[in-house]
Amino acid sequence: MTNLQTKSELNKEYKNIKYILTSTMRTKLILTMHESSKNLEELRGELQKPSATILHGLKELEEINLIRKVQKQYQLTSNGVILATNMVKLIENWVSLNNNSTFWNNHYLEDIPEEFLKNMHLLKDVTYIKSTTSDLSNAFNRYIKLISDSQELKIIMPIYSENHFKHIIELLNENKLKYLELIISEEILNSIKLNSSFKKSLLENKKVKILCINQNLKLFLTCSHKFMSLTLFFKDGHYDDSQILIGESENAKKWGIGIFKYYESKLNK
Incomplete structure (x- = not known):
């Protein structure tokens, strides 16, 4: 700060x-x-x-x-x-915040590094997707469609989600996903080890690089050469899977990969 x-x-x-x-x-x-x-x-x-x-x-x-x-x-x-x-x-930062004020106002932002909060203008063209009472899986389904069209993914995953892992493993097995870099907490790593199927498909897979971070991050960030997506936690600490920001512009992808590299560099240190 x-x-x-x-x-x-x-x-x-x-x-x-x-x-x-x-x-x-x-x-x-x-x-x-x-x-x-x-x-x-x-x-x-x-x-x-x-x-x-x-x-x-x-x-x-x-x-x-x-x-x-x-x-x-x-x-x-x-x-x-x-x-x-x-x-x-x-002005551009203000426009970006206003365009998606509901998303930013409702969530915990402290794990987004300050330098990236200062560059919110890079997200002025992102799309805000929200699940509805008639389609509770809208945000999740849009996310799965995005990763299904990507050959390489860099993900900061702050939750242990069997649904997410099953889809990712399916893409790896079908060779649609050729490389995955995953930043997870030690707690999530231990949960993966307890699942024999996940352990074999993720920890023993040469196409997967697992990076373990010693903090429980509260941002779910995914980056590829086609898009970046972001979901966050409510301020009370619960993960929100009903709202997602998706950016496909070069600026949005630059913002997303910058955050991934920020946490990756902390691990390297």
């Missing part, structure tokens, strides 16, 4: 951030010039505001070294580019 020094720095800079974000004009000017420099006429056309209002905002931003005027063009300074980039990221 954020350390004390960082929190102190955030509080110190709060006034500067507030100065930008509490002004619609200052915010819009920075975002408008994010991709390219603009002259006054172009700014007037995009912002639909009179010249006097725009010039006043430009002067304020010049005074704090966020923009500069080169001939008749207004452009962001280096500081302005960094600020604009992070403003866009903040």
Whole structure:
């Protein structure tokens, strides 16, 4: 989480951030010039505001070294580019959260590393699937269909689920699934060992790599070259199999595989 020094720095800079974000004009000017420099006429056309209002905002931003005027063009300074980039990221993170607010609000998020919570904008195009009273297995069935079309899987599995293991083993036996990398807890590993069928199909299978982590993670993450999926636990500690996020964009897959590698690297250490 954020350390004390960082929190102190955030509080110190709060006034500067507030100065930008509490002004619609200052915010819009920075975002408008994010991709390219603009002259006054172009700014007037995009912002639909009179010249006097725009010039006043430009002067304020010049005074704090966020923009500069080169001939008749207004452009962001280096500081302005960094600020604009992070403003866009903040907006995209907010959009991503809003698109799937029900999913995020209802679940335990502490096992998602902070750096990935900061990059929620990568998930803005994910699909939210929820089981219903008329179809209690909707989320699970969508998940099984996804893994059935994948040749390689990387999975963080926080639960011992015979249903999941049976489907995965079936894919391995049919050679549809050619490689599986599985991060599980010691408790789940011991449960697999007690099941002779699972032990043979998973622990003694050359196509399967088992990584044992010494903590009970509360996220069920699956990654392949085609998709990433995420299911989580309720805040009371119970696993929720009724809601799933599925991402097929490059950004979503990058986010998912990043989390897998994060926990994989902890094991390697």
